[in-house]
Amino acid sequence: MSAFWLTITVLILSAFGAYAGRAQSLRVAGGDARKLHSLPKYYSSFVALGVLIPCLFVLVIWLFAQPKLIERGAEQMLNASSEPSLVMSDVRRVADGLGVAVAQGALSETEAHAPIENLRDVLGGVGVALGNEVTPDVLSAAQGMRAQEQRGNQFRMFAVLGLAALTLVFGLSRITPEFRARNAVERVVLALLITAASLAILTTVGIVLSMIFETRNFFGLHSWKDFFFGVKWAPNFRGDSELSILPLLWGTIYISLIALLVSVPIGLFAAIYLSEYAGPKTRGVAKPLLEILAGIPTIVYGLFALLTIGPLLLNTFGSGGLLGVEWMSGATAVLTAGLVMGIMLIPFVSSLSDDIINAVPQAMRDGSLGLGATKSETIRQVVIPAALPGIVGAILLAASRAIGETMIVVLGAGAIAKFSANPLDAMTTITTRIVSQLTGDGDFASPETLVAFALGLTLFVLTLGLNIIALYIVRKYREQYE
Amino acid sequence: MKENAMDNIKISAKNVQVYYADNHAIKDVNVEIEDKTVTAFIGPSGCGKSTFLRCLNRMNDTIDICRVEGDILIEGEDIYDRRVDPVQLRAKVGMVFQKPNPFPKSIYDNVAYGPRIHGLARGKADLDEIVEKSLRSAAIWDEVKDRLDAPGTGLSGGQQQRLCIARAVATAPEVLLMDEPCSALDPIATAQVEELIDELRQNFAVVIVTHSMQQAARVSQKTAFFHLGNLVEYGETNQIFTKPSDPRTESYITGRIG
Ligand SMILES: Nc1ncnc2c1ncn2[C@@H]1O[C@H](COP(=O)(O)OP(=O)(O)OP(=O)(O)O)[C@@H](O)[C@H]1O
Ligand SMILES: [Mg+2]
Numbered sequence: 001m002s003a004f005w006l007t008i009t010v011l012i013l014s015a016f017g018a019y020a021g022r023a024q025s026l027r028v029a030g031g032d033a034r035k036l037h038s039l040p041k042y043y044s045s046f047v048a049l050g051v052l053i054p055c056l057f058v059l060v061i062w063l064f065a066q067p068k069l070i071e072r073g074a075e076q077m078l079n080a081s082s083e084p085s086l087v088m089s090d091v092r093r094v095a096d097g098l099g100v101a102v103a104q105g106a107l108s109e110t111e112a113h114a115p116i117e118n119l120r121d122v123l124g125g126v127g128v129a130l131g132n133e134v135t136p137d138v139l140s141a142a143q144g145m146r147a148q149e150q151r152g153n154q155f156r157m158f159a160v161l162g163l164a165a166l167t168l169v170f171g172l173s174r175i176t177p178e179f180r181a182r183n184a185v186e187r188v189v190l191a192l193l194i195t196a197a198s199l200a201i202l203t204t205v206g207i208v209l210s211m212i213f214e215t216r217n218f219f220g221l222h223s224w225k226d227f228f229f230g231v232k233w234a235p236n237f238r239g240d241s242e243l244s245i246l247p248l249l250w251g252t253i254y255i256s257l258i259a260l261l262v263s264v265p266i267g268l269f270a271a272i273y274l275s276e277y278a279g280p281k282t283r284g285v286a287k288p289l290l291e292i293l294a295g296i297p298t299i300v301y302g303l304f305a306l307l308t309i310g311p312l313l314l315n316t317f318g319s320g321g322l323l324g325v326e327w328m329s330g331a332t333a334v335l336t337a338g339l340v341m342g343i344m345l346i347p348f349v350s351s352l353s354d355d356i357i358n359a360v361p362q363a364m365r366d367g368s369l370g371l372g373a374t375k376s377e378t379i380r381q382v383v384i385p386a387a388l389p390g391i392v393g394a395i396l397l398a399a400s401r402a403i404g405e406t407m408i409v410v411l412g413a414g415a416i417a418k419f420s421a422n423p424l425d426a427m428t429t430i431t432t433r434i435v436s437q438l439t440g441d442g443d444f445a446s447p448e449t450l451v452a453f454a455l456g457l458t459l460f461v462l463t464l465g466l467n468i469i470a471l472y473i474v475r476k477y478r479e480q481y482e
Numbered sequence: 483m484k485e486n487a488m489d490n491i492k493i494s495a496k497n498v499q500v501y502y503a504d505n506h507a508i509k510d511v512n513v514e515i516e517d518k519t520v521t522a523f524i525g526p527s528g529c530g531k532s533t534f535l536r537c538l539n540r541m542n543d544t545i546d547i548c549r550v551e552g553d554i555l556i557e558g559e560d561i562y563d564r565r566v567d568p569v570q571l572r573a574k575v576g577m578v579f580q581k582p583n584p585f586p587k588s589i590y591d592n593v594a595y596g597p598r599i600h601g602l603a604r605g606k607a608d609l610d611e612i613v614e615k616s617l618r619s620a621a622i623w624d625e626v627k628d629r630l631d632a633p634g635t636g637l638s639g640g641q642q643q644r645l646c647i648a649r650a651v652a653t654a655p656e657v658l659l660m661d662e663p664c665s666a667l668d669p670i671a672t673a674q675v676e677e678l679i680d681e682l683r684q685n686f687a688v689v690i691v692t693h694s695m696q697q698a699a700r701v702s703q704k705t706a707f708f709h710l711g712n713l714v715e716y717g718e719t720n721q722i723f724t725k726p727s728d729p730r731t732e733s734y735i736t737g738r739i740g
Contacts, residue, residue, distance in 0.1 A: 279546070280546070361583070363579060363581055363583035364583055364585060364586075365544075366541065366544070366577075366579060366583065367579065367583040367584075367585065367646070367649075368585070368595070369541065369544060369572065370539065370541060370572055370576065370577035370579070370650075371572065371573065371576065371595060371596040371599070371649065371650065371653055372569050372570065372571075372572040372573030372574075372596065372599065372600060372653060373569070373595075373596075373599050374569050377599055381585075381595070381599075382585050385585075385586060385587065386585070386586045
């Protein structure tokens, strides 16, 4: 039975448990639901969950564990080979191919277990291409693997269905009028919620750990001094690369700075207008519009940079342009990416600042207006100072988004890593270099590829730091008014 | 100073109606508030005391749905006239709110806020003097004179309220409106504020909204009783509390309407 059908069966059994649990609870109560500790639906959920959760848990573990165990067995059978990972991938392909061939009727089940002469042709016929000729040990290993897999799947079916029957009977037998099914369901729900929360945290930890692991590999192959303190970014896939983060960091910071210079004043003023001056009608239209702007995928902004802003800047500052100067040589530049990223961040800054400005108590404004201050005096001297910590937090959050932004920079800023103060020069950032180091077919053991993880980790630490500071400031500010 | 008793009228309200959208919150109120006098507004919750008080310095302008009709004259000038700048008006008619609302600035800057905005001080020394005088008149100078740079929000509730009074006094208003200024205060701070109100009467017309009959009796010379948006009775405080002429006033001050 395949995992899919097994899951369906478990679901059906659990649904049956739900029905039977309800019936059983009413039966033990003699048909009078008031004699039960809990409502019948709780007995029904108790039995259903009691079947579902253990069975699915066992099934998932089994799905992960079985291939690992079988592969380890096959590896030991083949231990003669010098490159186990390559041979193992062949074995896996052949085993999978045999499965496909049987499923499509090109081979019978018994044929698939016997030695096969023209294996490449047979598998090629069913759409599984094999690279080199299959040696007999690979074939027998593959066949062994397949046999074990089939046996394993059989065991899996017995184990899961047996467990389902067991839990079903156990669940039903627990039902008495005194049994506190409601509390039991409560505990199960709590456990599910905790599992979900810890999964979210665990995946984050997993991501960070895998980055740390690969970064360590990188520093084993490349000097950390060059990475952190070198001056040049010149990856070279024949080896001997200079991989320093500093030029990339410079580009990242420069572009982010321009983005903030654009987005912070505009976003902040928009927020002030919306929260302090605009009537309910204007606000009703403008706020959702700004929020839609925040939902545009960044690749679209990237296209805007590539097709509109870049050429526009080139026509102004490039040779033969409006100003008659020759400061810009191509449409991709720090300024292009910075401007567009700034536009992208406007709604982000404005909606955060809007929330923060609205959190300033009305009493504060009344106090100032009551002393004969005008609206703009009140905003400048009372509202903004009161909201300042929160606004700073919002700006830091915007900065961390700018630092992590990729698509706009890929399309707008160019790919040249260098130190330059000219905003009309093409430059590049950490994120775009991560993309370019990992795309294409470099192998995963060279420093040129692994550097992406070191870059990613640095970026992660940077944005994490910014976010922590920002959240700390924002929270501190919220407390002030509670 | 003018001799005639009629000329002692600071604020006169004629046929004032206030609506919040469709809610008729103040119904045809006529009242004359005297200068250098404390006038108390009393009445059950929701009867419109705050609403009427906020009409006197046009703070209701800041509420979109609020509409005011009728005339309110301060020294004969209609404050709802087109030519009157509500911002200037509020400098002349100061307000202290129910909840202390110091700005998140230093104590000094809180008090200096109004004078700075209106350019009342001629220099640093002048401003220092205004701040000190205002803090003294709000009976808080001794408590804060050593920490004028500390944030005003760090004071206790009662100190904050006195700071807000000092802040209102510093703009040199002619009328001071106080909306339940003691509702957040303990008895000691309340006594201090009441004493202060009595002193302020030397210079201003003071209007105070209060839920405490005792407080109204202690600090005010005139009392106005509001009920369901109507001004039921207005007269000498002594007379209102001893021989109210309207049965509704009587049942309120004896605790039967509440
Ligand atoms: N901002 C507002 N928007 C709409 N209606 C309001 C507003 N403020 C007050 N009202 C209404 O106006 C009426 C009078 O309210 P007001 O605040 O003046 O009462 P109050 O006498 O000050 O009561 P309290 O003693 O509880 O402070 C109430 O019916 C209230 O619902
Ligand atoms: Mg009120």
